Amino acid sequence: MDDLYREMIVERFKTPLFRGHLEPHDIFYEDDNPVCGDHIEITLQLDETGHVRAAAFDGQGCAISQVAADLLMESIQGKPLDEVRALTKEDLLELLGIELGPTRLKCALLSFKVLKAGVYGLDKTEA
Amino acid sequence: MDDLYREMIVERFKTPLFRGHLEPHDIFYEDDNPVCGDHIEITLQLDETGHVRAAAFDGQGCAISQVAADLLMESIQGKPLDEVRALTKEDLLELLGIELGPTRLKCALLSFKVLKAGVYGLDKTEA
């Protein structure tokens, strides 16, 4: 427990660094976990070379889902889209740095799912 | 086991005393136990005062079902129909004089069911 709610997580939940909605944006996606009502949307702006210029999330839900989203947005700043597409669940869990049971894993991975859908969705509109 | 297949039962199975089919008869009924293929039919002749003049069973199946039928036919010889109608399962089991588990009970009681249906069936044709 103390592990799970390390100061960093609670602090970050109270004062997220990447919460917001970018307008205009190049990528938008949102989804939710109906079981617990967690909701996450993300907006990304890209530069000419396909790197993430800015990333933001918005939504509501438990600390794990919100902080995971915040950390995820932080981690992709400046990254090329290819690298974002290659992100794995494990990368996100490493950012969180905590052990999660199966139920909370779904909370943690919601933003990951949303981001993936967003960056692959872009592919489709490009094609 | 030795209890169940007392000499009397096996002897009676091999040489039943009331096996047969009465013609003419006043009462006829038959039924079977589909699970094991036991089949019993009974025929009764009545006298003017409604007493059983003669009773016989026919059929095939396990020793318990056949011997129970044979003993039952024996026991109702000369009885008024009212008394036959009042017979209980316990009366039959006493005739057999053995302890039976639930599956074998069905074998033992087949002739009882047939007899009851027969004597109550008569009521209907009288009415």
Add this chain to the structure above:
Amino acid sequence: MPNFTALREDFPTLAREVRPGVPLTYLDSTATAQKPRAVLEAMDAFYRRHNANIHRGIHTLAEEATAAYEGAREKIAAFINAPEAAQVIFTRNTTESINLVAYTWARANLKAGDLIVLTEMEHHSNLVPWQMLAAERGVELAFIPVTAEGLLDMAAYARLLEREPKLVAFTHMSNVLGTINPAGEMIAAARAAGAITLLDAAQSVPHLPVDVQALEVDFLAFSAHKMLGPTGIGALYGRRDLLEAMPPFLGGGDMIKRVDLDGFRANDLPHKFEAGTPAIAEAVGFGAAVDYLRAVGMEAILAHEQELTAYALERLAAVPGVRIIGPRAEKRGGVIAFVLEGVHPHDVAQILDGEGVAVRAGHHCAQPLHLCFNLPATTRASFYLYNTRDDVERLVKALAKVKEIFG
């Protein structure tokens, strides 16, 4: 009054530590109950000595197993005061019991346009089967609204009955609000309106005396695992004439009287509805659970839980930021769902778990009810006979920790 603290000793799980130094405080009995040693030992003894398939077996083990299985049915029938053991059908759980009625009685008797009355506080188990039926057959569903206090709106119910529903199906006790609905009254009203009634008794049979003859209910569904028994078995009680007229549900061994390649003849009750090898050892455990509950006494259990709930409501109400949903103590059983301002129920449950306090967080399979209260999720603490005031204190203390962390 039984000694509820002493009987904790009968439940091995309650002695466990969640992690070294952190004892378990189990407040999740509404999801599933812990099992007393007597239940586990009954099943174990069955498997070690009497294990055999039942019905039609002639050998000793088969006869012992059949007697044990049918003996359990008799115990359960007596527990709910069913007129006959044959009116108790073994199923997997409450959910299957309700689906059985939906697939057989309802599909044989309802047609497009017919009305089924449910409530807004139903568990998904007493909602989704009827939604499936509605989608398939065009049957209409209507819902008795839940008031802000968490009670059923009886005036609205009376108006719904004027529409002459064919079926009224509702929960005896809400697994979220704790509300104990006035089942007797509601069933009488439904009957007067010509409706068949089904009571979801998943939360009532475990926690209060239930008498199907006094209730005059047509169908009653419940699960063993919520009443100290094993998983994998539940029961459906039904009125004899209804059960006899219903077509069979699953086809297979034991539910038939005779089969040839062209067709089959269904067996007598209760076997008609029990196709294939049933949950035999589980029935034995279910019977042992009922023995245990009877020995303690259902009146006493209800009194104990209501006393504990009243205490907990008082203690929780004193925690700043806690909002409790559901009615006042007298109208509810031992279930308390709440939200803590500013902290998501998942986070609450997680931090409580860190303190060894096991509660549920989520919509508790009653999503429409949560929508009514405009809450995506709640945290739920629930009690059973083995809970004590100490458990409540540990919950309150752990909530303080949540507030400390989320400051």
Add this chain to the structure above:
Amino acid sequence: MPNFTALREDFPTLAREVRPGVPLTYLDSTATAQKPRAVLEAMDAFYRRHNANIHRGIHTLAEEATAAYEGAREKIAAFINAPEAAQVIFTRNTTESINLVAYTWARANLKAGDLIVLTEMEHHSNLVPWQMLAAERGVELAFIPVTAEGLLDMAAYARLLEREPKLVAFTHMSNVLGTINPAGEMIAAARAAGAITLLDAAQSVPHLPVDVQALEVDFLAFSAHKMLGPTGIGALYGRRDLLEAMPPFLGGGDMIKRVDLDGFRANDLPHKFEAGTPAIAEAVGFGAAVDYLRAVGMEAILAHEQELTAYALERLAAVPGVRIIGPRAEKRGGVIAFVLEGVHPHDVAQILDGEGVAVRAGHHCAQPLHLCFNLPATTRASFYLYNTRDDVERLVKALAKVKEIFG
């Protein structure tokens, strides 16, 4: 080769006396298997330490219980070489598995006039669900005949396939004749004819290696209780695309993703087909049973049983008046049904029971097959990994007693 005599020690029931001085000779494993200590202990440990409802629980016990339940699914999936654990649905037993397919896939895909091919040797579980469907929908049933030797008539099967059946459903191993049907070949032929296939593996998964990918079968049904596991749980394996396209079966908790008063969205596989609280402890026991069988080895088990069966066939054939039905040793598993001239099978079974020898008598839920052989009933002895030649000797000796009594 494992020591099959030594592993008898793992099965507490086998040590029991039927009555004082009369040890048990258990020859009824086709009805249900005895359980090794490892299975009973796994379930008991689950209840004593980890018991909780699964899915969506955040507290420690709920997470442990979920991991145990899903871990069991993985073991069972691996045991039949399913591509994914999500393709294994937990049901109550083989019977429910088959009914699930009949209620969902078949009702969504078959219409009046469509043909289903079965065989004359089916257990009622793989016959009655299709008869119910036939009566409801006007689907036609046709049967592959059984030859006098107790084999399927493959020429007749080829002719039936020309009629382009939509489904071919048959037993992998007969529970009466012992016949092991050439499933791979039959499935390939069915697929070539455009049919979906369902294999009743109630008797095969327990007794021989079964690989769903090698068989390329679409649906496979089996029961835990026949393979050293507990009662109350079985499994349905299905091809992913079929399972995904199928409508749900039972409605309720856990099988949904989202619910409001107007409707629901079904959950992902396998949860879509598992409504309500499942048989959690039973899944744990099922997993332990599979561990046990794997450790012994399915090839070895099959070899042991076939060796024992060949021996028993030889010994029984030598008893005057015994008539054995079913094929010669190479084509069958460890099941021997027979009649003894002049003595009804019930009487045979009863006298054998007096000697401690547990066999079944009756039609073994395969009444149409018995009609084919013009026998209302047979006596059946069946073997599993824990049986030995001593058991066969005791059977033969007890049959001598029957003959002595009936002289």
